[in-house]
Amino acid sequence: MPSKVYFMDLRASLKETNFQKFGKLLKAVDVKSIIHRRKKRPLIAVKLHFGEKGNTSYIRPNFVRLVVDELVNHGANPFLTDANTLYLGTRTQAVSHLTTAIENGFAYAVVRAPVIIADGLTGKAEVEVEINKEQFKKVFIAEAVHEAEGLVALSHFKLHEMAGFGGALKNLCMGCASRKGKMAQHSNISPLITEKKCTGCGECVAHCASEAIHINPESGKAVIDPKKCVGCAECISVCPYGNIQIQWNEAIPVFLKKMVEYAYGVMVNKKDRALFINFITQVSPACDCYGFNDSPVVGDIGILASLDPVAIDAASADLVNQAPGLPGSQLKDLAPGVDKFKDIYPQIDWPIQLEYAEQLGLGTREYELVKV
DSSP states (O other), X not given: OOEEEEEEOOOOOSSSOHHHHHHHHHHHHTGGGGOOTTSSSOXXXXXXXXXXXXXXXXXXXXXXXXXXXXXXXXXXXXXXXXXXXXXXXXXXXXXXXXXXXXXXXXXXXXXXXXXXXXXXXXXXXXXXXXXXXXXXXXXXXXXXHHHSSEEEEEEEOEEETTTEEESHHHHHHTTTBOHHHHXXXXXXXXXXXXXXXXXXXXXXXXXXXXXXXXXXXXXXXXXXXXXXXXXXXXXXXXXXXXXXXXXOOOOHHHHHHHHHHHHHHHHTTOTTOEEEEEEEOSOOSSOTTSSSOOOOSBOOOEEEXXXXXXXXXXXXXXXXXXXXXXXXXXXXXXXXXXXXXHHXXXXXXXXXXHHHHHHTTSOOSOEEEEEO
């Protein structure tokens, strides 16, 4: 049976503004349905990407405020959240992550909800969730996301250099994973130390809980023992010189399945308590994790909302592919109907993400697009 995906275009006038249309979208998808009153004011995680410093394609805080207001009006206690990044940037630990969020407009005075970094100060606040799937038997989910009594995932839909596209599913799997969880998805071997640049300061040795790093007495450089390494990725964040890097070596089809299994892990305790909203605006050709955003590949299309993360991503991908490409973008073929994801990333079999998610029962690729 097809899932309903509600859609608003971005045409607006004095009679009906974008914000008024967005309010209708929230009413149509029934935000109230995900708020289960086991407590007087249930904690609802509003999961979004605050944008890397220098990037401007993230979701505007004004829309986030409307989501918060709707949740509060129905008796919820919402908070904005995201987990720390695996790579070194302005969101690799909670202090700079919070600073970046505020600088990008997600201050309490604007959004009416506090910002809580889901996996704590350094990415170690996690919950181990048993899933027993093909790639993982257990996954590591950011604590604040797992503990929340409901979830609203606000996703900027765009192309992605490893997943083909990033939408609701990727917001769940990568955005809600702890540092250890992100590492498990991206790599199947231990981090790599750039030996020439290593100063032998020992900072990584001191922080390695599994005692997998030592200083080679002959070279004076740090060495990782892959047999002892558990893949927590803490050494990547603590190296003061940025000399320890993740090895981005996972094959794309396996990576996509790993992603979906992490999304499954997030949803284990969120059945009937999750809502998904995709913003198909400024559809950039790469992830928002960069400190810049390239020209969009298609014009702004609209905003979608659904209770089904698979259906909303399937609809979003179809709408992008149906749209004409924009001149001056990375696209080689601008014709409507062209697979935009394959055009830029021909090596990525992006439908695997949707197919495997449907196979695991996260939702259906069949949808009914309902315009509001």
